[in-house]
Amino acid sequence: MKEITYTFIIPHHNCPDLLDRCLSSIPQRDDIQIIVVDDNSDADKKPMECGRPEVEYIYIDKNDTKGAGKARNIGLSKAKGKWLLFPDSDDQYIDCFFNCLDEYKNLNFDVLYFNSEYRDGITGESIPNFVLNEIISNYNNSQESLDKIKFCNNPPWNKMILREFVLQNNLYFEEVPNGNDILFSLLAGYYAKKIHIDKRSLYSYNRNVNSIVSKCNKSVPSILCKIEHRVKLIYFYNYIGYEDYNIPVFRYLLSLIYVSPLSLTCKLLFNFIRKYPSIYKRRNEWVKIISSNRNIKE
Numbered sequence: 001m002k003e004i005t006y007t008f009i010i011p012h013h014n015c016p017d018l019l020d021r022c023l024s025s026i027p028q029r030d031d032i033q034i035i036v037v038d039d040n041s042d043a044d045k046k047p048m049e050c051g052r053p054e055v056e057y058i059y060i061d062k063n064d065t066k067g068a069g070k071a072r073n074i075g076l077s078k079a080k081g082k083w084l085l086f087p088d089s090d091d092q093y094i095d096c097f098f099n100c101l102d103e104y105k106n107l108n109f110d111v112l113y114f115n116s117e118y119r120d121g122i123t124g125e126s127i128p129n130f131v132l133n134e135i136i137s138n139y140n141n142s143q144e145s146l147d148k149i150k151f152c153n154n155p156p157w158n159k160m161i162l163r164e165f166v167l168q169n170n171l172y173f174e175e176v177p178n179g180n181d182i183l184f185s186l187l188a189g190y191y192a193k194k195i196h197i198d199k200r201s202l203y204s205y206n207r208n209v210n211s212i213v214s215k216c217n218k219s220v221p222s223i224l225c226k227i228e229h230r231v232k233l234i235y236f237y238n239y240i241g242y243e244d245y246n247i248p249v250f251r252y253l254l255s256l257i258y259v260s261p262l263s264l265t266c267k268l269l270f271n272f273i274r275k276y277p278s279i280y281k282r283r284n285e286w287v288k289i290i291s292s293n294r295n296i297k298e
Contacts, residue, residue: 005031005105007081007163010089011071012038014045018090018121018208025092028052033081036089037071040064069173069180072156076166076173084163086156086181090121090208097202101160109194112160113149114202121206132158132205139197149197150189151237152245154182158203161188169293178222179229183286186236190290220267223256227272228279235283239290 008026012019019036026034034055038047040062049057058074072086083105087093094117104112115137118130135153139145156173165171169191173180230252237245253272257265 002030004033004081006083006085006101006160007033007035007075007079008085008087009072009075009079010034010036010087011068011075012036012041012047012089013068014041015090015208016041016045016047018206019047020050022087022089022092023050023052023055025094025097026087027098028054030054033079035075035078037074039067039071066175067177067180069175072173072180072184073175079163081163084161084166086159087203088157088205091157091206092204094202094204100198100200100202104160104196104198107196109196110162110165110192111188111194112196112198113153114158114160114198115200116158116203116205117201118205118207121208127207130205133201136197137199139199146195146197147242150192150195151186151240151242153189154179154185155205156181156184157205159185159188165192176225177219178225182229182233183289186286187290190240191293218260218264220264220271223260223268224271224275224279226256227253227276228282231279231283232286236286236290239287 010019010022023034023036026032032054034052035058036047036055037058037060039060041047046059047057049055056078058078060071060074064070076084083101100114101112113136115133116130117133118127119125120127132153132155135148136158139149161171165188169187171184171187171191173184174182227249230247230249234246234249237243257268260268
């Protein structure tokens, strides 16, 4: 059996047509493994097996569902490829992206960061001023620009990561309502000793107003989860000496309130006041994970 070079791990929920588009953007090759993990989709929206031998489907039922974080962790446990990639099911790769990845498949590094585009999911039109595009496009070989890529670039879909590196450093996704990929990306950036940056856009991040992320952003538990992430980020940035990256929690809260309807704002403020002490107590959890890793102590 041919050795697997690339494993694509794709969490899915209720968007089979978009998933088909994502899969179509990945070429069919015998050195590719694709793992689709369906997170309790409705019966009529579960993905249909496409007949491609390299695509494996895993279905999570309602008793085990915990969002995209758990879906990605299940995919990690099944991965066989030398390199790992993490597309979202409602996005797609750009034509010829594989030719670019093949340039790196035999090189020796931990993480490849590549560029991406932000497009309207319906019209396909480019949306300007995409922060993640600017972060990578502005890379100039300085430590400052590299650190911004490592620590202000949370999604996993603009990275290709060595599976051995993931296993050695026990990288995983948090199984939380929102922002499951933040810790994974921070750990990858913090632990990586060999990094490569490719400024070419290889991925299309599509704006989808019906996506699970968009819907989560309108729920109180999910917004509180985002605030908890912000508290942990502040502690983490202070720990690594990059306080300039911090956004104060209350300013962040105001930015969330500004775009929320009044009914949601009232619920959010009530729950924020009630739960903030317990959230604040957990502010150093990410730093504890990093500082207790045996690879850092060596």
